[in-house]
Amino acid sequence: MVSWVLLCVLGVGSVLGAEPYRGxxxxxxxxxxxxxxxxxxxxxxxxxxxxxxxxxxxxxxxxxxxxxxxxxxxxxxxxxxxxxxxxxxxxxxxxxxxxxxxxxxxxxxxxxxxxxxxxxxxxxxxxxxxxxxIPSTLSLPSPQSAEGLRSDKPVLTSPQVTILDTETFLVQDFTFDGTVQDAIFVMGSGNAQSSGSQVSDEKGSQEPLSKYSKKSLYLTIPREVRNQPIQYFGVWSPSKGMLSSVTFDPNALIPPSINSLPK
Structure with a gap:
C-alpha cells in the first residue's frame, strides 16, 4: 500500500477541507x-x-x-x-x-x-x-521505496520504485519489451489486480507504453488519486490484466510536495 502519511491528512481530511499537508x-x-x-x-x-x-x-x-x-x-x-x-x-x-x-x-x-x-x-x-x-524524537518524512517490478513474459523490470513526495515517484531503470501493446501505468486503492487510475508516462502522455530499456522515469501521481489511500502502482493491460505491481507501507511518512505547500 502506498505510503501516505495518514488518511486524515492526505485522504479523508482533504475531502473535508482540512488544511494542506505541510510535513x-x-x-x-x-x-x-x-x-x-x-x-x-x-x-x-x-x-x-x-x-x-x-x-x-x-x-x-x-x-x-x-x-x-x-x-x-x-x-x-x-x-x-x-x-x-x-x-x-x-x-x-x-x-x-x-x-x-x-x-x-x-x-x-x-x-x-x-x-x-x-x-x-x-x-x-x-x-x-x-x-x-528540534525534538530528539521527531519523526521526519522521507521517500519510501519498494522492490521493483518483475515479469518475464512480457519482459518488464525495475529494481526499485520510490515515492519521492505526495505528487511524484520514481521508477528506476525501467525496462519493457513493448510486446503488450495496450499496457499502461496505473495506481489505485484496493485490489492490486484492478485497473486503478492511469498514470501518465514521463512525457505526460496517456498513450500505451512503448519499449523502454533501463530508463529511470519520474512520474506524477494523478490528481484524482492524491486524496485516496493509494495502495499500489503497476503496469496494467486491458487485455491481459496486471502485468506487475508493487505495494508500499501504509504507515510511512512521506514528504509533502514543495509545489503543494502554501505560497
Whole structure:
C-alpha cells in the first residue's frame, strides 16, 4: 500500500477541507526580539517549511542559524541559506511562507538529524531573536521505496520504485519489451489486480507504453488519486490484466510536495 502519511491528512481530511499537508510540525519560533515569529515544519531531513515568518529586518548580521553543540542557540552553529539559497543577511519579512534547505559543507550534507535548534540569530552581537528546539524524537518524512517490478513474459523490470513526495515517484531503470501493446501505468486503492487510475508516462502522455530499456522515469501521481489511500502502482493491460505491481507501507511518512505547500 502506498505510503501516505495518514488518511486524515492526505485522504479523508482533504475531502473535508482540512488544511494542506505541510510535513511534520516542529514548533513555533519563540518571539524574543525584532518581531520574529513563524511555524516550522520538517518537509524531510534536509528541508524545512516556515509558515507565516515575520522579522523586522533591522539587525545588522541576522541569519537562519542551526546547531547541535549546545541545547540553546549560540554562535556555535551554521547558517541555513535563505529561501533563495543565499547566505546573505536577512532583510524584513512580513507573514511569508519560506522553504529552507540545509547546506552542504566540507563535512557533508547538514540535516535536521544533526541539530538541536533552529534560530534567527545575530552573529555580530550573539543574540537569539527567536528559535525552535528540534525534538530528539521527531519523526521526519522521507521517500519510501519498494522492490521493483518483475515479469518475464512480457519482459518488464525495475529494481526499485520510490515515492519521492505526495505528487511524484520514481521508477528506476525501467525496462519493457513493448510486446503488450495496450499496457499502461496505473495506481489505485484496493485490489492490486484492478485497473486503478492511469498514470501518465514521463512525457505526460496517456498513450500505451512503448519499449523502454533501463530508463529511470519520474512520474506524477494523478490528481484524482492524491486524496485516496493509494495502495499500489503497476503496469496494467486491458487485455491481459496486471502485468506487475508493487505495494508500499501504509504507515510511512512521506514528504509533502514543495509545489503543494502554501505560497
Amino acid at each position: 511534520t510540525y516542529i514548533g513555533k519560533l519563540s518571539t524574543l526580539e525584532h518581531d520574529v515569529t513563524g511555524k516550522v515544519y520538517a518537509v524531510d531531513n534536509i528541508t524545512v517549511f516556515v509558515e507565516g515568518f515575520t522579522y523586522d529586518g533591522e539587525a545588522p548580521d541576522a541569519f537562519f542559524f542551526a546547531g547541535n553543540r549546545t541545547p540553546q542557540p549560540t554562535n556555535r552553529g551554521f547558517i541555513i541559506p535563505d529561501e533563495r539559497g543565499r547566505n546573505e543577511v536577512l532583510g524584513p519579512y512580513r507573514n511569508k511562507n519560506l522553504v529552507l534547505r540545509f547546506p552542504v559543507t566540507k563535512k557533508g550534507q547538514r540535516s535536521l538529524n544533526d541539530v538541536k535548534w533552529l534560530s534567527v540569530w545575530c552573529r555580530k552581537f550573539s543574540i537569539d531573536f527567536g528559535h525552535v528546539v
